[in-house]
Amino acid sequence: MAEPVHSAEGGTAETPNTPSASVDVRKARKAFIPLECNPELMTSLVHKLGLSKNLAFHDVFSISDPELLAFIPRPALALLLVFPVSESYQQHRIAEDAGKEEYSKQGDGEDPVWFKQTIKNACGMIGVLHAVCNGAARDMIGDGSSLKELLSKALPLPPLERAQALEDSQELASAHKSAATLGSSAVPDAEADVDLHYVCFVKAKDNHLYELDGQRKGPLDRGDLGDCDVLSEQAVKVVQRFIDREKESGRLEFSLVTLAPGMD
Template sequence: MPAAARPRLHFYPLESNPDIFTQLMHNLGVSTSLGFSDVLSVDEPDLLAMIPRPVLALIFIFPTPQDYERLKAEAEEKRPEYRGSGEGEDVIWFKQTISNACGLHAVLHSVTNGAARSYIQPNSTLSNFLDTAIPLTPKSRAIALEDSKEIAKAHYDAATQGSSWMSQNPEEEPDGHYVAFVKSSKNGRMYELYGNHKGPIDLGSIVPEDEDLLCEGALNVVREFIRRDGGRNSGFSLLALGPSAE
């Protein structure tokens, strides 16, 4: 007799607020010396200069554009299913099986890759979870994330600090997506990490060795995302992970 299907979990979505994302990161056990900041422009040098450096990861939040699902399906059809596991992976990637957990996955992808990973505190919720999850296949890793009551609580405590969570039904999909951009500590290449893809997307060696993820090459990736939607900026936001502003 086949095993019963696992019920789909539903989380409250995270607001695209740097304070909420920072709280979740700290709840998981990342050092308080790191924090998320709003990137108010990808073109204005004066506004970019306000961002604490170095930037270790970016989270790009964008509304669902016209034909998004069709275009995503066409692109994903050409990609092989990712099967990586273990410490040999160029980047750590989490397949998303929890509804409305795009924000959680973006935070996980941001802090478990590149230089940010060294800020995870020993014996913390995230450190203990990684000990279990990293050796697993993507499917088993996703199940481990579903089963982590500690991560679910960390997410709930952060998500319910937002101003809109009480008006949201966790079983309804919000109009927005959260994509993380990271620089691999293994090969120095930039990756797009999104749990609803088939796996990590290698964007190439566009971040020089001595530069961070707010360099021109990385910003051009974000500009291209915006351009694909006809250049409309409404609904887009960008968070940078770097030194805490406090």
């Protein structure tokens, strides 16, 4: 895997790392400041929203080097990949989605939980929500928290109404703005068009690996993981194929973080 474009502090002078959700979100009613790919910032954000402090985001500097992987607490519950939006990605996305129906599931039994993105530049927040609202992480959301209340409102709703619930959430907007303005990179305008994007890989409660992207037609089942986590061999092969396809565009601005137990 290519080296992440962010340092431990979340950015470098040479390479921007504030991804955009503007891949396919047109005429958005609302826009967010792009979220920096910074595990400390993301951890602060989800703790503020109500996720247990026993979980945190961590940098993944390699998915092939056992020594670097050994530093990451396990089990890893979700992966957030940031990548450059290339023509090859656009073609692959359109081709894969062409024969699929629009996702329509809703309710407490939904697995995995998926959020359609209608807010411009919110792919980072959507990715974070996908990471913390699925699998074992979902059971670690505090009762009475902003995130618990948002889920209680959103889960009974079909995708478009659920997306509207995210747009209407002042708590979500406030928490996102606080996090997005604390990064080490220059803060872009919420209406800016930038060309990096987040996608989330989670292990759902059915033990399958899902690719979750609010700009697709719905969750994408990438296979059964059994008892393994999202940094297992079968999971990282899926992520590596994604990276290898995008490397063909000649751009290497990839970053990867994982949601896993905290180190404190």
